[in-house]
Amino acid sequence: MTNLARFSQKYPRYQFSSQFYTSINDLDSVISFFNYYDSLFKVPDLGCQLISIFHNEDGAEVGTEISAVEPGMSVRVSARELGIQARGMVAVIAVPDQDIGSFKNISFDIKDRVTTGFYMDFYDGDRLVDTMHEWEPVDFISPRERVVYVGIKYNDRVSESGLVFTCPTMFDGDPGTILFKLKNELGICVGSAKIKGLESMTTCCVSYSELFDNFGRVLVESSILIVEVIGRLASDPLTYERHVSGDFHVHHI
Amino acid sequence: MRHYWKRHQPRTNLPVFGDVLNEVSFVVQPERRSSLRVLLSPLFRFMARGLPWKIFLDDCRHVLFPKPYFFSFVYISSSGEEYGVHEKFGPYREGDFFYLNINSWMVANGINQKEGNLIIFANRGRPDRWQSSPGNVEIRYTNQKYIAGFRTGFFARPLNEAGKIHLGYRGVNPGVVCNAARVSGILLINHSSNPLYSTSVSPVVRLYRPDGQYLESEFGSISPHSFVEKSIPQLFSGWKEFLRPCGGRGFTIASLEGFTLASMHTVRDERGNLVAIEHSRPGPANVIKFR
Numbered sequence: 001m002t003n004l005a006r007f008s009q010k011y012p013r014y015q016f017s018s019q020f021y022t023s024i025n026d027l028d029s030v031i032s033f034f035n036y037y038d039s040l041f042k043v044p045d046l047g048c049q050l051i052s053i054f055h056n057e058d059g060a061e062v063g064t065e066i067s068a069v070e071p072g073m074s075v076r077v078s079a080r081e082l083g084i085q086a087r088g089m090v091a092v093i094a095v096p097d098q099d100i101g102s103f104k105n106i107s108f109d110i111k112d113r114v115t116t117g118f119y120m121d122f123y124d125g126d127r128l129v130d131t132m133h134e135w136e137p138v139d140f141i142s143p144r145e146r147v148v149y150v151g152i153k154y155n156d157r158v159s160e161s162g163l164v165f166t167c168p169t170m171f172d173g174d175p176g177t178i179l180f181k182l183k184n185e186l187g188i189c190v191g192s193a194k195i196k197g198l199e200s201m202t203t204c205c206v207s208y209s210e211l212f213d214n215f216g217r218v219l220v221e222s223s224i225l226i227v228e229v230i231g232r233l234a235s236d237p238l239t240y241e242r243h244v245s246g247d248f249h250v251h252h253i
Numbered sequence: 254m255r256h257y258w259k260r261h262q263p264r265t266n267l268p269v270f271g272d273v274l275n276e277v278s279f280v281v282q283p284e285r286r287s288s289l290r291v292l293l294s295p296l297f298r299f300m301a302r303g304l305p306w307k308i309f310l311d312d313c314r315h316v317l318f319p320k321p322y323f324f325s326f327v328y329i330s331s332s333g334e335e336y337g338v339h340e341k342f343g344p345y346r347e348g349d350f351f352y353l354n355i356n357s358w359m360v361a362n363g364i365n366q367k368e369g370n371l372i373i374f375a376n377r378g379r380p381d382r383w384q385s386s387p388g389n390v391e392i393r394y395t396n397q398k399y400i401a402g403f404r405t406g407f408f409a410r411p412l413n414e415a416g417k418i419h420l421g422y423r424g425v426n427p428g429v430v431c432n433a434a435r436v437s438g439i440l441l442i443n444h445s446s447n448p449l450y451s452t453s454v455s456p457v458v459r460l461y462r463p464d465g466q467y468l469e470s471e472f473g474s475i476s477p478h479s480f481v482e483k484s485i486p487q488l489f490s491g492w493k494e495f496l497r498p499c500g501g502r503g504f505t506i507a508s509l510e511g512f513t514l515a516s517m518h519t520v521r522d523e524r525g526n527l528v529a530i531e532h533s534r535p536g537p538a539n540v541i542k543f544r
Contacts, residue, residue: 017539032428034504036536039423073465074427074504100540109542117539119518119531121428128435128520130401131428131529151280151350157395185350226280226350241393243400247528251404253280253389 003064004053004091004138004201005170013101014093015113016138018168019120020203020238020250021054022087023079028123029090031077033116037096038071041103045071048096050116052077056086059167059201069094080123088203089166091138092116113137122250135252136235138201139169143234145176150239150253152208152225157243162207163229164238164250167198175199178231182212184222191215197232205240254448254478257327257337257374261311263386263407264374266442266515268480269328271367273394273401273527275355281322281345282388284379292316315377321346322387326353326373329478330366341376370442370480375407385409394527403517405532413512414447422456424507424516424533429460431485431492432501433523439507440482440517440530443475450477456509460489462499468492472507475514482519 001009008016021029031052038046047070054063063084069075079090094116101110115137122130152161165178175197182191191212198204208215208227219225229237240250258264269275295312298304321344328336345351355371358364371392378385386406393402411417429437443454456472470488475481485492485505496503507516520529 030428032504034425034427034536036425037540040537040540070465073463074425074461076428076502110540111542115539117534117536119428121430121529126432126434127522128430128529131518131520131531132403133531133534147283149280149282149348149350151278151352151391153276153278153352153393155274155276155393155395157274157397157400183348187348224350224352226348228348241400243395243398245398247399249393249400249402249529251391251402253391253404 002061004061007051007053007093011093011095013114014095015115016091016093017116017118017134018089018091018138018166019132019135020164020166021079021090021120022122023084024087026125028078028080030121030123031090031092031118032074032121033069033094033118034074035069035071035094041100041106043098043103046096046098047071048094050075050077050092050094053091054079054082054084054086054088055090055201056088057203059199062086089168089201091168092118092134129247130249132251135238136168139234140171141169142171142173143167143169143232145230145232148229148233148236148253150227150229150237152219152227154219154223158241159244160207160209160242162205162240164240165198165204165233167200167202167234169234170200172200176232178229178233180211181228182215182218183226183228184218185224190218198234254327254335255337256448257325258448260446261409262374262376263378263409264372265390265405265407266444266480267371267373267390267392268440268442268482268517269355269369269371270394270527273396276393277353277355277371277373277390278393279324279351279388279390281347281349283347284319320377323376324351324373326371328364328369328371330364330369331479332366333476333479334366336362336364370478372478378407378409394530396526399526399528401527401529403531409446411446413445413450413452419511419513421510422508422512422514424514425504426518426533427504429485429503429505430501430520431496435528436484436486436521438482438484438519438521439472439505440480440519441472441475441507442480442515443477444515445477452477452512454509454512454514456507456514458488458505458507460485460492460495461504461506462496463503468495484521
């Protein structure tokens with residue numbers, strides 16, 4: 001049994017939140033989390049455990065870290081400091097030290113499955129490059145087919161752009177294919193491509209230039225392009241853009 | 254400020270910086286109109302939350318006959334000048350891409366105040382929930398060296414206006430970094446759902462070390478519908494010695510009584526260039542079941 005399955009079973013009230021991370025060569029990804037449970041439940045001594053499970057692109061677990069977080073304090077979890085040389089998806093939950101279902105004096109209803117809010121900071125060496133909050137929760141269902149649109153605007157400072165797909169769900173079955181249609185502002189299809197769909201807990205990074213041979217030319221010609229993504233997507237893709245200087249920016253859509 | 258937006262229209266605040274290219278965009282995602290759950294959702298919310306009849310009827314109308322999206326905005330410069338746009342950008346339907354180059358718009362309109370708050374608003378939210386966010390809007394910042402930005406939703410709920418009582422605001426940045434190459438900052442927006450909102454606010458910020466010790470500083474006044482960004486060194490003169498034992502890392506808590514704020518975490522390089530930015534997220538949203 002994987003750690004993700006084990007902890008999901010052990011803490012059924014809590015649902016892992018996920019995010020893309022990269023920790024290859026000098027790149028690092030650092031989770032930062034603040035324990036907000038004590039102020040939310042008005043229990044001053046309510047500490048928690050932050051459980052971070054790192055998966056590589058193939059969905060295999062490559063590291064698990066359990067950090068104790070005192071009430072009202074924050075913690076940082078660095079993939080590089082854990083010795084991880086991979087990129088993929090990290091699943092994170094913060095589990096309070098006490099059963100939150102036993103608290104009587106709260107003025108709100110608790111969600112059926114409590115997720116965890118955190119931030120992911122991307123570093124190149126010691127220099128922070130980008131920052132983003134957590135993304136989709138980890139589920140147990142087979143992803144359904146759906147459509148997502150991504151807009152692209154030409155910018156002469158951007159040397160490369162693309163999408164990061166993560167599959168934050170534990171399922172067995174056919175992941176199908178992901179179909180891409182590249183359209184100009186008039187809605188005319190100027191390119192298409194497809195890739196294999198994502199299996200459970202895997203990650204896939206694709207650049208538009210890899211997908212569409214004519215991408216660079218049509219982007220300059222059209223200035224605005226829209227990518228229609230059709231497939232069994234467990235999560236909306238993230239976009240990534242690389243500056244000509246080497247700086248990069250990753251974000252949810 | 255004049256009544257640029259109506260109360261039900263979802264809106265969001267986007268900081269505009271003077272030393273970067275500021276680009277705003279929005280892609281209309283597929284709308285879930287066909288399922289029974291979506292069709293019945295206005296009735297469910299009406300019964301569960303006791304919403305006013307008008308909102309219920311508007312929700313029903315938009316589920317059955319959704320209008321395309323239109324966008325408009327007002328720009329409040331850092332010195333308080335107001336530049337409203339009377340034009341509506343649209344219509345935008347599923348798969349359409351709204352794009353706005355703020356720098357070009359400023360040049361075309363003779364606006365010299367290059368830093369300020371852009372309040373962008375849509376004519377409606379999702380068809381099954383008229384006062385919700387229609388999706389995520391992006392602002393992308395680029396200069397000679399860096400690319401940064403964030404995406405965030407729109408909000409139509411009452412904020413900082415009469416009839417809405419806020420206990421206060423607490424914004425946490427758990428990943429503060431201060432070293433020779435990077436400096437974290439706090440950007441706070443004194444927003445409101447009421448265009449006539451006229452209250453300035455003055456939050457307090459604490460800079461914590463992992464051992465629990467902290468420094469405290471007044472953030473300074475933020476004008477209505479405006480933002481102020483301050484770096485850790487600007488807020489805490491003794492930051493270097495304070496954070497030295499923990500390698501320049503810590504976390505901040507900004508707080509304010511009686512009002513709510515929107516906040517961003519910024520990171521700039523040693524020359525003040527924007528490297529990264531992200532909006533903060535309310536921790537309670539992970540725990541509380543909102544109806």
